[in-house]
Amino acid sequence: MTTTAENRAEVSAALADSAMALPRLRIDYQPLLIIPLLALLAMPLVGSFPTWVTLTVAGLAMGMMIFIMASGLTLIFGLMDVLNFGHGAFVSVGAFTATLVLLPMKNWVQADSVLLNLSALGLAVLLAMLVTGVLGWAFERIIIRPVYGLHLKQILITMGGMIVAEQMINVIWGAEQIPLPLPETFRGVFVFGDSAVEKYRLIAVGIGLAVFIAMFLVLNRTKIGLLIRAGVENREMVEALGYRIRRLFVGVFVAGSALAGLGGVLWGLYKETLTAAIGGEITVLVFIVIIIGGLGSVGGCFIGAILVALVANYAGFLAPKVALVSDILVMVAVLLWRPQGLYAVAKR
Amino acid sequence: MMLNKLLSGDFPRSRILAGLLLAIFLGLALAPFIASGARPLNVAATICVFIVLVASYDLLLGYTGIVSFAHTMFYGIGAYGVGLALNGMTPGWGAVSIGLACALTLSLLLALVIGLFSLRVKAIFFAMITLAVASAFAVLASQLSEFTGGEDGRSFKVPEILQPGFRLIDAEIFGRAVDGKVITYYLVFFSALALFLGMLRIVNSPFGRVLQSIRENDFRAEALGYRTVIYRTLGNCLAALVATLAGALMALWLRYVGPKTFLSFEVMTDILLIVVIGGMGTLYGAVIGATLFILAQNYLQTLMGQASEMLSDVPFLAQLLHPDRWLLWLGVLFILSVYFFPIGIVGKLRAGVRRKS
Amino acid sequence: MSEILLRLSAVHTHIGQYHILQGVDLIVPKGGLTVLLGRNGAGKTTTLRTIMGLWHASQGTLSFAGNDITRWPTPDIASAGVAYVPENMGIFSDLTVRENLLLAARAGELDAARLDWIFGLFPALRKFWNQPAGTLSGGQKQMVAIARAIAEPRKLLLVDEPTKGLAPAIVHSLITAFRELKTTDTSILLVEQNFNFVKSLGDTVAVMDDGRIVHAGAMDQLADDTALQQRLLGLSLTAHE
Numbered sequence: 041m042t043t044t045a046e047n048r049a050e051v052s053a054a055l056a057d058s059a060m061a062l063p064r065l066r067i068d069y070q071p072l073l074i075i076p077l078l079a080l081l082a083m084p085l086v087g088s089f090p091t092w093v094t095l096t097v098a099g100l101a102m103g104m105m106i107f108i109m110a111s112g113l114t115l116i117f118g119l120m121d122v123l124n125f126g127h128g129a130f131v132s133v134g135a136f137t138a139t140l141v142l143l144p145m146k147n148w149v150q151a152d153s154v155l156l157n158l159s160a161l162g163l164a165v166l167l168a169m170l171v172t173g174v175l176g177w178a179f180e181r182i183i184i185r186p187v188y189g190l191h192l193k194q195i196l197i198t199m200g201g202m203i204v205a206e207q208m209i210n211v212i213w214g215a216e217q218i219p220l221p222l223p224e225t226f227r228g229v230f231v232f233g234d235s236a237v238e239k240y241r242l243i244a245v246g247i248g249l250a251v252f253i254a255m256f257l258v259l260n261r262t263k264i265g266l267l268i269r270a271g272v273e274n275r276e277m278v279e280a281l282g283y284r285i286r287r288l289f290v291g292v293f294v295a296g297s298a299l300a301g302l303g304g305v306l307w308g309l310y311k312e313t314l315t316a317a318i319g320g321e322i323t324v325l326v327f328i329v330i331i332i333g334g335l336g337s338v339g340g341c342f343i344g345a346i347l348v349a350l351v352a353n354y355a356g357f358l359a360p361k362v363a364l365v366s367d368i369l370v371m372v373a374v375l376l377w378r379p380q381g382l383y384a385v386a387k388r
Numbered sequence: 389m390m391l392n393k394l395l396s397g398d399f400p401r402s403r404i405l406a407g408l409l410l411a412i413f414l415g416l417a418l419a420p421f422i423a424s425g426a427r428p429l430n431v432a433a434t435i436c437v438f439i440v441l442v443a444s445y446d447l448l449l450g451y452t453g454i455v456s457f458a459h460t461m462f463y464g465i466g467a468y469g470v471g472l473a474l475n476g477m478t479p480g481w482g483a484v485s486i487g488l489a490c491a492l493t494l495s496l497l498l499a500l501v502i503g504l505f506s507l508r509v510k511a512i513f514f515a516m517i518t519l520a521v522a523s524a525f526a527v528l529a530s531q532l533s534e535f536t537g538g539e540d541g542r543s544f545k546v547p548e549i550l551q552p553g554f555r556l557i558d559a560e561i562f563g564r565a566v567d568g569k570v571i572t573y574y575l576v577f578f579s580a581l582a583l584f585l586g587m588l589r590i591v592n593s594p595f596g597r598v599l600q601s602i603r604e605n606d607f608r609a610e611a612l613g614y615r616t617v618i619y620r621t622l623g624n625c626l627a628a629l630v631a632t633l634a635g636a637l638m639a640l641w642l643r644y645v646g647p648k649t650f651l652s653f654e655v656m657t658d659i660l661l662i663v664v665i666g667g668m669g670t671l672y673g674a675v676i677g678a679t680l681f682i683l684a685q686n687y688l689q690t691l692m693g694q695a696s697e698m699l700s701d702v703p704f705l706a707q708l709l710h711p712d713r714w715l716l717w718l719g720v721l722f723i724l725s726v727y728f729f730p731i732g733i734v735g736k737l738r739a740g741v742r743r744k745s
Numbered sequence: 746m747s748e749i750l751l752r753l754s755a756v757h758t759h760i761g762q763y764h765i766l767q768g769v770d771l772i773v774p775k776g777g778l779t780v781l782l783g784r785n786g787a788g789k790t791t792t793l794r795t796i797m798g799l800w801h802a803s804q805g806t807l808s809f810a811g812n813d814i815t816r817w818p819t820p821d822i823a824s825a826g827v828a829y830v831p832e833n834m835g836i837f838s839d840l841t842v843r844e845n846l847l848l849a850a851r852a853g854e855l856d857a858a859r860l861d862w863i864f865g866l867f868p869a870l871r872k873f874w875n876q877p878a879g880t881l882s883g884g885q886k887q888m889v890a891i892a893r894a895i896a897e898p899r900k901l902l903l904v905d906e907p908t909k910g911l912a913p914a915i916v917h918s919l920i921t922a923f924r925e926l927k928t929t930d931t932s933i934l935l936v937e938q939n940f941n942f943v944k945s946l947g948d949t950v951a952v953m954d955d956g957r958i959v960h961a962g963a964m965d966q967l968a969d970d971t972a973l974q975q976r977l978l979g980l981s982l983t984a985h986e
Contacts, residue, residue, distance in 0.1 A: 197727075279799075
């Protein structure tokens with residue numbers, strides 16, 4: 041290499057150019073537009089504004105509940121590469137555990153006091169999340185740990201786990217349907233002008249947003265969140281930086297299961313009657329949502345859940361027969377546009 | 389020798405296994421005359437159909453290495469094809485042929501689409517997507533009630549020779565009237581036998597060996613010049629077609645189609661359980677597994693019922709053993725088999741031979 | 746004779762059925778820069794991964810700073826003071842440059858003085874501090890990877906082909922960075938194919954072929970002996986100018 045003054049200047053300039061070149065800042069904004077565009081598109085199709093409001097809120101509420109149930113699963117898959125086909129079991133267990141609080145506490149539930157109602161709900165949610173969290177810990181230890189990395193076995197074993205869990209619910213709670221009554225102040229509607237909006241749906245939207253914001257903050261502002269996001273991309277490198285990421289796995293699995301339990305309580309109250317299959321029925325929908333969102337992306341899961349729920353509600357009004365398979369159609373459409381989901385996580 | 393050709397060189401390779409297979413074969417061949425009554429014959433026919441259905445799934449999972457949950461869809465298509473044709477047209481072999489032809493065509497098309505779609509997505513995606521597709525199909529079948537009979541399904545008349553009222557000969561053989569039911573049974577039996585032997589031929593052919601090499605390491609197979617896409621898709625299509633035929637046979641036997649019997653997730657879990665317990669990638673595993681499973685499903689539940697009654701003072705135990713909780717024990721068995729019987733019964737029997745020699 | 750920091754004795758590594766490392770004896774002395782040379786497929790990356798515990802040796806022993814790390818899990822090896830810059834850089838694309846470096850700070854925050862020193866080595870980092878690392882160019886990513894590895898003091902730095910596919914100007918800045926690193930307490934094991942890049946940097950050199958070390962010694966000795974270079978590396982120095 042020559043070292044004349046000229047050459048040195050050339051090298052420095054080139055260095056400065058290439059090293060200092062600012063990368064083009066790209067925020068992937070397209071998926072963010074889907075929900076607003078869809079809602080706007082639906083308005084002329086639905087025709088009446090009040091109906092549109094009802095449908096949209098219903099869709100948002102359902103979407104939030106699905107998001108809560110699905111968010112845990114997408115993180116578990118993204119971080120641990122574990123396919124838990126039994127995730128629905130935690131939804132069912134959460135819903136049934138809520139009956140242990142809400143059914144005995146009739147006076148709080150039937151009282152016409154928002155405070156008492158919220159407290160009863162709060163207690164039910166706490167117990168449900170505790171039970172599903174512990175169940176998740178046991179599930180990870182006993183069922184999942186022996187089959188890390190073996191996808192086929194994971195699929196089979198977690199499906200088996202789901203069947204066993206459903207049947208155990210039948211053993212413990214009996215095989216008949218159990219009604220889960222909505223607390224008194226959550227019933228009924230708020231009236232805004234011409235539109236009627238169910239109170240419970242607004243509560244669900246509120247809780248869903250709170251969960252999303254909490255997850256966003258944890259993932260983006262804490263060290264653990266940093267580790268999770270890095271681990272979803274490249275587990276090995278995180279270990280090479282000195283972190284025992286396997287310990288994190290258990291934590292994420294427990295958190296994901298507890299979230300499913302929370303979702304189960306909300307979903308159970310939404311449906312108002314419980315059967316052991318309530319989690320199994322929702323499994324396919326949860327899978328569809330996390331595929332749409334991109335395996336490992338919480339943001340994608342959020343958009344996907346609301347998208348699917350809105351489409352189901354709009355279609356239910358506009359073309360009921362289509363509504364039944366609308367979730368699959370949405371999935372196919374999204375995958376044709378982005379084969380890895382809305383926000384594919386950049387894998388190693 | 390002839391047995392070699394018949395089994396395409398794929399011998400049981402274990403005396404116990406061979407003995408079991410022979411016993412099952414004889415039992416199924418002579419079923420109408422071994423026991424009397426409708427139930428044992430129904431069990432036998434179900435075993436025949438499930439052997440074929442599970443073997444076709446083994447072709448997909450055990451030999452090609454593809455995890456799909458859409459298999460019941462093809463089973464259902466076969467059943468509904470034949471069933472709806474016999475329902476809508478005059479019951480006769482013409483209707484059967486048309487229904488079967490339509491079903492096979494539809495299955496082939498769907499299998500092609502699904503197979504090619506699997507290229508764009510990873511294996512995990514693919515499994516989840518097949519689950520979604522299968523459930524959508526089940527929903528469609530139960531919702532398009534005018535066409536499919538909805539949740540309740542449809543009963544229909546079968547061709548005359550297969551009808552229960554039809555008598556081939558007036559005499560009785562071993563106490564069994566040789567009626568349409570028996571004829572239908574032998575139709576099912578011989579078709580199942582032919583299909584099974586056909587599958588043995590396929591997996592032991594050069595084509596089958598390529599499938600297995602793709603399952604082991606598809607990069608290497610690709611490097612050796614095999615277009616894995618084509619082989620995988622063909623494997624998909626073959627498995628789907630056989631499943632369709634199995635569905636058609638079952639529909640002819642039951643003289644009924646309905647979403648719960650043919651398209652439900654329970655059927656898919658049954659198939660998975662049988663293929664895992666029997667032994668993946670062996671085809672004979674389907675025979676052993678299906679026999680064990682169907683026998684247990686029918687007769688174990690009775691046992692459970694009796695045990696539950698005996699324990700009626702201990703409510704929790706009584707609940708655990710309640711015959712409706714059959715699935716609970718299935719699930720436990722399922723989990724245990726995946727851990728402790730990863731090679732299945734057939735694998736264990738064959739391994740025993742190898743250790744001795 | 747300087748102290749030995751890392752020693753591999755008769756190390757074999759199998760990946761599935763492939764026998765990649767076939768008895769590697771390697772010594773990395775404390776302080777200075779050791780270069781591991783060899784053509785593609787010789788087993789250099791496998792050696793680094795085995796040291797890092799990402800793949801486990803099927804035979805032989807590895808010892809680092811007095812500890813037998815043969816069976817240690819990767820996080821423990823990292824905690825013992827080994828940093829790894831893999832061939833694909835291992836950058837977390839969805840995380841910002843700042844977050845990438847933050848991961849290296851196991852105590853929680855990055856030391857300000859140390860960070861200033863790193864900015865001195867790679868001034869560009871200051872500019873992209875809050876950009877997602879995935880949007881950077883190859884050279885910029887390499888800087889982030891190395892910066893992350895040295896964000897906290899380490900005993901040993903494993904670097905795998907840092908100059909691969911990079912423009913000469915960036916390579917130049919890397920040379921400067923490594924020269925500065927050598928003045929610190931950190932020992933470096935550098936895997937490279939570009940002999941030109943390393944001949945002025947390396948103190949000791951080991952050459953690998955077919956999963957074994959076929960030559961080990963001082964860099965000066967190899968740099969002066971073109972015939973030896975031809976034999977070991979199949980190239981002459983002038984070809985790379």
